[in-house]
Amino acid sequence: MDKLVIALMIGVAFVAFAAAVIYGAMRLEHEVPNEDREFLDPLPKVLRMQWPLIRLVDYHLCQLIPKRMLAGPTETLRLAGLLYLMSPTQFIALCLVSLCAFTGITMIVLSWANLFNWLLVVGVASLGYIYPRIWLKESLKKRQKLIVKALPTYLDFLTMSVEAGLNMAGAISQAVAKGPSGPLKNEFAFVLRDLRSGLTRADALRRMDQRVRIPQISSFISAVIQAERMGASLGVTFRAQAEQRRIERFQIAEKLAMEAPVKLIFPLVAFIFPVTFLVLMFPIAIKFMQSGVRF
Template identity: 55%
Template sequence: MAAGQQSRPFEPAIIKDEKGRGLYRLSERLAKLPEARAACRLPDSLRLRRRTRSFYPDLWLVDQAKRRGRLILKELPVYLDFITLMIEGGLNLTGAMQVAVDKGPPGPLRNEFSVMIRDLRAGTSKTDIFRRFGERVPLPEVRSLVSALIQSEDRGGDLGPALRAQAEQRREERFLRAEKMALEAPVKLLAPLLAFIFPITFLMLAFVIYMKFLQEGGF
């Protein structure tokens, strides 16, 4: 660039006429003004609302995932009992899962076993099916079940004893979770008692004492 020649601002190649270039340079200058930047800035309330809206779906998804996990852990012993009884009665794994799906309670675990039945009928190996089941349901109890089933399948053993042991273990864990929730209930009830019940009780007692004091001519 020659000395003394001023550098011109970047102009889009699509603007070919001089009037268009002038309007483009004018819009650039206006955009650099503090008033223009302040006008383009979103209000704090609107930004907070957008952040809240983007944060709420994440909370909803986390809550739904936890609810799904609780339902699966609640239904798992029942389905394992069904499958164990059918396998010990002479059915193969596909037939046992189909009976469990037909007779078991509706829920997310029923859908998962339906997916496993579809994969078994499609010719997928049992090891891959068990592994996919553990990936879809990332719970420690389900991972323990998947590990036991994969080990039994790799060793060529019968799935009946492994499923029965897993059913008993899952049932004991469900009982322990229920016992833990029962022990935590008094602690969770303490906050509502302090916030709502105790103040109302004190107000009622204070009102009775005040009325009795008035009847006796205390004032």
């Protein structure tokens, strides 16, 4: 009877604790102000499911982080083109939510398998905190590759527009209207917006350089600014830059092609060669065994 009462009390206490946690979470969520995402980028499906919890952590915890500690995430988000997707404090909240999720899932799986290990839990928790940063760096690399890939095409549009008699703003407007979609199109649209707001061409292009921080873009902007200062033809400058960017892209492709055989050595030695030798030696071994020869 005493055991039944104790079990009943434990069950009631657990239910009361769960109810208190749920009630507290609902109260905390109710305090979070609504977010207007009309002029922000749409959230991916995975982030959309976690977003209420991320905003809860952001509002109650991450807003207390000093601004000097947010300089790194702010710069990386800006270079990756994700500053219109989430704020730096929301990114820190995403890291904390990912840490808790990885830790909780790992503890449940290890407890269920009766293989609980604190060292493994700490390792997976660290991975959970680092994983959003890995995703951010991969997004940055992907964006930079897309910009470098589309740059010669946009330089061709600028060359044709300038040689047809348009000024710099008109050429950029035609490139944005006719060019392929992607991050470079958005960057030229920002340049066009800066030009229409009254900034000089040099300042608008320098702001673009600060937003992307890519050597090819920096070289292109330096050449354009230098051509304007020296009074040289922009059409000739754009054509030379387009040709140079194509040569660089071809050289990168050659480099990747030459690296491919080196990268294939490990899969060949570790996986393909053993299987090939097994297939070739198996019939020979069977014949030796049938003839009475023992290994």
